[in-house]
Amino acid sequence: MTENTFISFIESYKSFTIVPDSSLDSLISAGILLKNLSEHGWDVRVNLDPKVIVDYTDDPAVLLNLQPLNTQKQLALKTTSTSSITALVVTILEKSTGGVSKWDKILAIFSGLYRGYYDFKGGGFRGIENTILNELVSHKAITEVVGLRAWGAKRRSLISALTRTLIPFIPGITGNPENTSRVVKEVFKVTDPQSIRLKDVVSEEDIKKVSELVKRISEITRNYVKKDLQLQLKLVGDFYVQVEEYGVSLEFEAHEALGSLVAYESSCLDCLLDILMLPFSVDILSQTLVACNSILDYLAVSLSTQIGEFLVTGKNIFECDENLQRPDIIVDILQYHNILPENKPVVFLCNGEETAVLRELLRVGVKTEEAYSKCTEKQLCRV
DSSP, rough: HHHHHHHHHHOOOOOEEEEEEESSHHHHHHHHHHHHHHHHHOOEOOOOOTHHHEEEEEEESSEEOOOOTTTTTEEEOOOOOOOHHHHHHHHHHHHHHHHHOHHHHHHHHHHHHTTEEETTTTTEEESSSSHHHHHHHTTEEEEEEEEEETTTTTSSOHHHHHHHHTTTTTTTTTTHHHHHHHHHHHHHHHOOGGGGGGGGOOOOHHHHHHHHHHHHHHHHHHTTOSSSSOHHHHHHEEEEEEETTTEEEEEEEOOOHHHHHHHHHHHTTHHHHHHGGGGGOOOHHHHHHHHHHHTTTHHHHHHHHHHHHHHHHHHOOOBTTTBBBHHHHHHHHHTTTTTTOSSOEEEEETEEEEEEHHHHHHTTTTTHHHHHHHHHHSSSEOO
């Protein structure tokens, strides 16, 4: 799809429905479209229910990472192999509506990181996020840092940050404080490994120890999974973000914030609705960070057990618990490492019922209309 195609569509239809899939990239894109087009006079709404694509095929709609049934009235925008759909939407809106907010652009960077499109070794994104990033760096809204991509590394002990990190998922470390403590103790040669904090690692000798830690962690993961997860690349590099928007000032680590959004989306059935509203207020991210802080350690333990079993047995059925009410985070973790089960979806067992998210049904080749018809208004589908 070209920029001109999108612009022509929205100029032809001043009123239409936006239907995203449940990926973070699509949800953020939908929120950005809703906010910006509404501000410029369009009558747009977001509907997560895929049945509207089936039941109202003659009504104009923009589909985000979903397949159309009527290509004349339903415009499909898709993530490419180089750029997130959010970056595409932000770029087009800036040209067609006269500008988007700095917060929208930061969210585009989030989506690029979510898709795994930033190469910290090479120092750039694969696609159009690079242009957005360069602008944000020039305005000192984003700073790239060389360090461990562990959630909360700037604020928490190294052990705590590593054990709660879910993306990248670290077999043998995520959800395993005992194992993590032993490795940190051995590498840093200290009696109290909880005392090690990345913010205090400044000497050349300590930086070498962090490099040794990454190598040791990569070696540990080989005891749990045959596939090379490329953790030596995926564990290094992050961004610090500073944003002041709509009267709210916030400073955070990009991957921790991204992880909190992914975890939050799966923590309740309706939480993805809050993700849709993220472009409207920076404060929603602040609230999400607080909400997830209390559940991440429990979630890490639960997922480390279930994903660990998947890595060993290939079992594609995962169970819900108090802090895990949707399977989206499981799909995201496995997709990030390119280890989604072949020819079968990630299945979620909750209260005796087996479901899968819509995007999983489409991934494994279920016919489009059949997949849409199997799903609830929150894109949980019968399997």
